Amino acid sequence: MATTQDVYYVSGSTAILAEDMGKALLAQFQDIRFREEKIPFIHTPDDARKALAHILQQSEGGQPLVFCTIMDQETRDVFNCPEVKFFDIFLNTLELLEQALGVKALREPGYSRHFTISKMNKRVDAIHFSLEHDDGTRPAEYDEAEIILVGVSRSGKTPVSIYLATHMELKAANFPLTADHLDKHELPKEIVRNSKRAVGLTCSPLYLHTIREKRYAGSTYASLANCTRELQQAKQLYQRHNLKVLNVEGRSIEEIAVQAIQAIGLTKKQRPRTRDISGRSL
Incomplete structure (x- = not known):
């Protein structure tokens, strides 16, 4: 071979x-x-x-x-x-x-570019939005987000947000649950107001501990006890505000992204739109 x-x-x-x-x-x-x-x-x-x-x-x-x-x-x-x-x-x-x-195909080279070009502005806007709303930045603009990822540190929020923008043209924001929110058992009002579009990310304490240890070995932040406490507090917040919950453990970025949009119903079939020969919607 x-x-x-x-x-x-x-x-x-x-x-x-x-x-x-x-x-x-x-x-x-x-x-x-x-x-x-x-x-x-x-x-x-x-x-x-x-x-x-x-x-x-x-x-x-x-x-x-x-x-x-x-x-x-x-x-x-x-x-x-x-x-x-x-x-x-x-x-x-x-x-x-x-x-x-029962119809002959166009068989035109590069025809899919019509559709790619028509979606380019949406993709660029989504990427800009996701970068500008990464890691809790500008939560006042969360009303514009199509999906909001919430989770403790190192739960995979940023890479999934970027994937959602670059591959699915979705305006994705992500918010880190720090001690301020976990200890007070409160989510920002901007997330509560948009809870139907928010997904809470979770995993096992050992999985989170292993990830954190790779960069912050021996720290309190990476300790199994701290990871357990943060994940339990996050779970309580998700339940309190009826957030959809997604376990990221052992899943690829692509899998998490697809399951996240499924969780909030973004994959439901939309009414089909007719297109003319140039690829424009009618």
């Missing part, structure tokens, strides 16, 4: 989709080290031939993997040769969709 493998993501557009889908598949093969390269904006068969020559030269006969999202058949077919292991990410799925829907 090969321990290293060359991989190329080729596309008539940015190659972001080819790379994302290829990486998702390759992640299932943990024992192989992949050397990856992205080759975007291949518009013509001549572009494809030049790219293929580069691939073969770089791989030195090693039969690299090529993940492709090129729509034009003549251009795409250049890569479908014995010297590479070719994976057409779009074609088979697109044909099945055409059969299922």
Whole structure:
């Protein structure tokens, strides 16, 4: 079995989709080290031939993997040769969709960019909001937040907030529960007022202790007793204000983000909107 493998993501557009889908598949093969390269904006068969020559030269006969999202058949077919292991990410799925829907697909390269561009302002706004409302900053503006993460120190609030902004275009704020709030058994009025959009993060005392010990070994802050006390006080606050609670232990940032929006009902299906040929909502 090969321990290293060359991989190329080729596309008539940015190659972001080819790379994302290829990486998702390759992640299932943990024992192989992949050397990856992205080759975007291949518009013509001549572009494809030049790219293929580069691939073969770089791989030195090693039969690299090529993940492709090129729509034009003549251009795409250049890569479908014995010297590479070719994976057409779009074609088979697109044909099945055409059969299922009874409609021919546009088959236009880079068409998804219409939708990406239309969402760009929302994503940028969400990122700015999340950065400006990190770690309890500017709580007076929490009415604008689409989701608020609450939790004790080192419970994962900031990375999840940033993920929610960058990948889900959500305005996410996060608030740290310090001794001031825990000892007084009070949440800020801005969170109480928006409690339906707030999620309380929790975990086991041992898990929190292990995380804190990595940076503050031997401190009272990281002690198991202190972690136990803070988490118990946080739990009481969540119950008092009917906050949805999410256990973050052993979960990835992506999992926590998805489960957080599910907890407050943000994944409920919305009324579908018709789009015109430019991708604009009607």
